[in-house]
Amino acid sequence: MKYVLWTYSLPVTYLGLILRHIVWTRSRQDWPKDEQLLIASGKPFLHLPCIKIKAKKSIEVPPSEAFDVGIFTSTKAVESALNHKKLSKLLPQLEVYAFGTATCRALVKAGIPVKEAGVRSAEELTKLLLKELHPTTRVLVFQAAKPAFDIVNELLEHKITAEALIVYETLPDLNLDATKKAHYEKNLEGVICFASPTAVEAFVNTIDPQVLAGFDCCEIAVIGQTTEKTARRFFTKVAVCDVPSVPALIDLAVDLIG
Numbered sequence: 001m002k003y004v005l006w007t008y009s010l011p012v013t014y015l016g017l018i019l020r021h022i023v024w025t026r027s028r029q030d031w032p033k034d035e036q037l038l039i040a041s042g043k044p045f046l047h048l049p050c051i052k053i054k055a056k057k058s059i060e061v062p063p064s065e066a067f068d069v070g071i072f073t074s075t076k077a078v079e080s081a082l083n084h085k086k087l088s089k090l091l092p093q094l095e096v097y098a099f100g101t102a103t104c105r106a107l108v109k110a111g112i113p114v115k116e117a118g119v120r121s122a123e124e125l126t127k128l129l130l131k132e133l134h135p136t137t138r139v140l141v142f143q144a145a146k147p148a149f150d151i152v153n154e155l156l157e158h159k160i161t162a163e164a165l166i167v168y169e170t171l172p173d174l175n176l177d178a179t180k181k182a183h184y185e186k187n188l189e190g191v192i193c194f195a196s197p198t199a200v201e202a203f204v205n206t207i208d209p210q211v212l213a214g215f216d217c218c219e220i221a222v223i224g225q226t227t228e229k230t231a232r233r234f235f236t237k238v239a240v241c242d243v244p245s246v247p248a249l250i251d252l253a254v255d256l257i258g
Contacts, residue, residue: 052173070094172202197230
């Protein structure tokens with residue numbers, strides 16, 4: 001059975017009971033890939049996009065000699081960098097590391113040689129880099145403004161020169177009319193999944209956690225420590241992925257749904 005509730009569909013009931021859903025808050029841009037993973041989970045799910053992805057147009061591009069290595073952890077970062085004329089010229093001059101089949105494929109398709117790391121997350125990639133990189137290596141991380149895992153900070157703590165280059169932003173994008181807002185606050189139950197601090201903020205700025213009728217039945221699952229810090233400002237109980245990745249977030253939600 002395919003449990004799909006389309007964007008802004010309302011929570012459904014069965015025999016008078018509200019079904020516990022995986023409430024998925026990632027963007028519409030991510031939905032085609034995320035939907036397939038959620039279908040495979042076998043659990044009812046509801047897509048409530050709280051953010052949108054926007055490439056940054058104004059980027060201060062560093063000189064090519066300033067860095068040795070470039071890091072990518074998502075296709076969104078790759079697309080944003082390739083669509084920027086000066087950045088696209090910088091990439092071939094860097095030794096590029098990336099993880100994830102789609103991310104590496106996007107780089108290879110653009111003619112960028114890439115060292116594909118056989119890891120599952122940005123955290124695992126960082127551990128690999130700490131083993132492989134020379135202490136004098138200068139690293140440029142192509143990322144969002146608020147990454148789920150802070151690669152730059154981790155590298156700096158280990159005395160490796162690293163700098164973040166913000167190539168895209170996650171912006172609030174939750175728009176509910178009064179009727180749907182009231183329905184969510186009255187009926188929403190399940191596991192609410194957040195993959196960015198912006199998604200948490202967009203959610204609580206629209207749907208007040210304290211007025212959710214099923215608040216005790218709503219559990220919060222987050223992708224990593226950065227998102228966790230924001231979530232704990234609004235929610236008492238927050239479950240965090242062991243590995244900060246989208247598949248791990250879905251697995252965590254499935255465990256919590258039961």
